[in-house]
Amino acid sequence: MELPQLCPRFERAIDLLSKRWTTLIVYRLLDGPQRFIDIEHSLPNLSGKVLSDRLRELESEGVIQRNVYPEKPVRIEYTLTEKGRALAPLMDDIQQWATCWVELD
Amino acid sequence: MELPQLCPRFERAIDLLSKRWTTLIVYRLLDGPQRFIDIEHSLPNLSGKVLSDRLRELESEGVIQRNVYPEKPVRIEYTLTEKGRALAPLMDDIQQWATCWVELD
Numbered sequence: 001m002e003l004p005q006l007c008p009r010f011e012r013a014i015d016l017l018s019k020r021w022t023t024l025i026v027y028r029l030l031d032g033p034q035r036f037i038d039i040e041h042s043l044p045n046l047s048g049k050v051l052s053d054r055l056r057e058l059e060s061e062g063v064i065q066r067n068v069y070p071e072k073p074v075r076i077e078y079t080l081t082e083k084g085r086a087l088a089p090l091m092d093d094i095q096q097w098a099t100c101w102v103e104l105d
Numbered sequence: 106m107e108l109p110q111l112c113p114r115f116e117r118a119i120d121l122l123s124k125r126w127t128t129l130i131v132y133r134l135l136d137g138p139q140r141f142i143d144i145e146h147s148l149p150n151l152s153g154k155v156l157s158d159r160l161r162e163l164e165s166e167g168v169i170q171r172n173v174y175p176e177k178p179v180r181i182e183y184t185l186t187e188k189g190r191a192l193a194p195l196m197d198d199i200q201q202w203a204t205c206w207v208e209l210d
Contacts, residue, residue, distance in 0.1 A: 003133060003136060003139070003143060003144075003146075003147035006129070006132075006147075006148075007200070007203065007204075008209055009203040009204060009207040009209065010132075010199065010200050010203045011129070012203065012207050012209065013199050013200075013202060013203035013206075013207050014128050014129055014132075014199065016207075017123075017128075017199070018122075018123050018124070018125055018127075018128060019123070020123055022123075023119050023122075023123060024111070024116070024119055027111075027115075027119075028108060031108060034108070038108060039108075041108075042108035042111075043111075062206075083206045086202055086205065086206055087202060089198050090195060090198040090199060090202060093194050093195040093198050094115065094118050094119065094122065094195060095112070095115050095118075097118060097191055097192060097195060098112065098114040098115045098117065098118035099112075099114060100191065101167075101188045101191060102114040102117050102118050102121075104113055104114065104117065
């Protein structure tokens with residue numbers, strides 16, 4: 001059976017979302033703006049280096065925004081853009097599927 | 106801000122779905138049972154070795170089923186289980202998000 005070609009937008013979305021940690025970082029930001037250290041602490045096995053790379057990628061994809069507040073000490077927060085918040089239904093789907101179907105050892 | 110612990114089922118689901126190719130393989134099987142070679146041809150950059158590993162993982166997670174038909178030559182097909190078909194709404198949401206938000210270079 002010959003399958004149709006994949007939609008390149010779909011493939012690109014999967015490429016982005018399939019990167020380890022990316023989805024969990026977006027999920028964390030659904031709770032509101034977070035500082036680097038908050039995200040880092042909330043995802044125990046994620047290294048600072050990888051978090052930094054993922055945040056940069058998500059920013060360049062327009063999924064998150066990095067806000068710098070010129071306070072002393074300077075405050076930097078990450079927040080979802082409209083594109084990022086549009087991922088909320090997808091997170092709900094994963095949560096629902098996990099609740100119904102995923103068994104823990 | 107202290108974030109709550111992640112739901113372990115959610116984390117496990119993300120672990121599974123974030124593996125490169127896994128989601129695309131499930132997406133392909135939404136069209137119905139497929140032979141190995143059909144899936145392989147429909148995902149051009151996926152090697153036979155990786156496809157074979159992913160199919161084994163998805164089978165052990167109960168997401169797909171491997172059916173062997175004792176014909177000559179023997180016919181082997183992969184199909185989604187109920188757990189696998191339950192991922193359809195997630196795929197729809199990814200498709201919708203991609204259509205609205207993903208730009209191609």
